[in-house]
Amino acid sequence: MSHIHLPDGVLPIWLWGSGFAVAILIGFVLFRFIKKEELTRRLPLLGMMSAAMVLGASVEIVPIAYHVNLTVISGILLGPSLIFMATFIVNVVLALFGHGGITVIGLNTLTLSIEGIFGYLFFRLFWKILRRLMPATFIATFLALCLSTFSMIGVVGLGVPHYEELLHKNGGHGVFEFKLIKEKDDHHGENKEKGEINFKRFIAIVLPLSLMGWLLEGVITTLMTRYIHRLRPDLLKLEKEAR
Amino acid sequence: MIQLSYLDYLAVEGKSFLHCLSPGWKIAGMLLVLSGIVLLRNPSGLLLLYGMLLSLFFLCRLPLRIFPLTLYPLLFAVLFIFVSGFQGRFILLVFLKVLSGSTGVVLLLVTTPYPLIFRTLDRILPSIFVTALFLTYRSIFILINVLEETRHALYLRRGFQWRHPWRSLVNISNAFGHLVIKGIEASEKMYESMVLRGFKNKIHYRGE
Structure with missing residues (x-):
């Protein structure tokens, strides 16, 4: 749910432009923390986890049309620096299949990496506190998804004035130009109110769906972590911290 | 996603004029389409852009089987119907932007082998x-x-x-x-x- 499925041209240029700028800046800073040899060694793993995230996004759970992101589990396995690059790549590949626009790749990377990075941090934190794998994973996933969904809502909210402009701007005289505006000034005050109401409606639709998504993904990630812990406990790197 | 290998096959085996064009030109063309999507704000301009992309799709004689791929992103655009308060112009604008973007991307993917991209x-x-x-x-x-x-x-x-x-x-x-x-x-x-x-x-x- 934290993924912005926005098409190109809907968000204002300054918003998606700054999304790219901030994503590049964070990526640059995070890459300072990884040794070049380490990065080279882990590149195939990064590719594989990114591919798993892409495939996860393509498998829809039918009744609620929800797809898992697998970002938190990838964050736990890859660590905060690599998950950032993984989310960037996932968003590029998904954009190439029409799953979100190309111009919103930067913003999508930021919201999705919030999920991965905070998922990793929360998992380590709750593992230290609780010392129990399943509750630690579930709480970490739930909180990380919650954070990224609110950041996505924030991003969409920042574009509200632009949507109103798109809604009511009388741009050119095309074949299908609809004449909806009679009195421009009078209409503007009304539109402002309308735009506000519509954004509330957006939140009202997104939040209940998201809650279902957080719970579902929380359960799936928890069960996946349990499965991985049974078969390859070394991947979770818990030995040093546990017992 | 499962159709990926089929898209790859089409990109390698296709013989249309778009297949013969250099990948650099096609990527530049895609960037041009993107700028059109970002900058155009009237439905007629976007309709023209979408019409051009559709003509390219059919001129290249690409299989109709892959056409639904270009419609898939409309699923996500549906949320905007609620955001806009069911205003026709806005919905048309968003849908045309979505369709132009997805058709452009599918055209690029189906006519260019991925190592070349x-x-x-x-x-x-x-x-x-x-x-x-x-x-x-x-x-x-x-x-x-x-x-x-x-x-x-x-x-x-x-x-x-x-x-x-x-x-x-x-x-x-x-x-x-x-x-x-x-x-x-x-x-x-x-x-x-x-x-x-x-x-x-x-x-x-x-x-x-």
């Missing part, structure tokens, strides 16, 4: 990023096979049943866990073989 991107983007993108694309094909096998196994053993939601959820999660573990094992093997072939941070494409 990555080789072109390698000239403008950091090579480590393009290498990771290439490895991801390659890994998707490996994981699709694992996913298909796991799905068949789940289906044959009645691993997914509406009457037993919790058991089904456990099985689905285990299937994803299996996918991740298989993926990690495959990545370890992939790294070893890449090192054996002299991999150093960068994949070199044919002709370089």
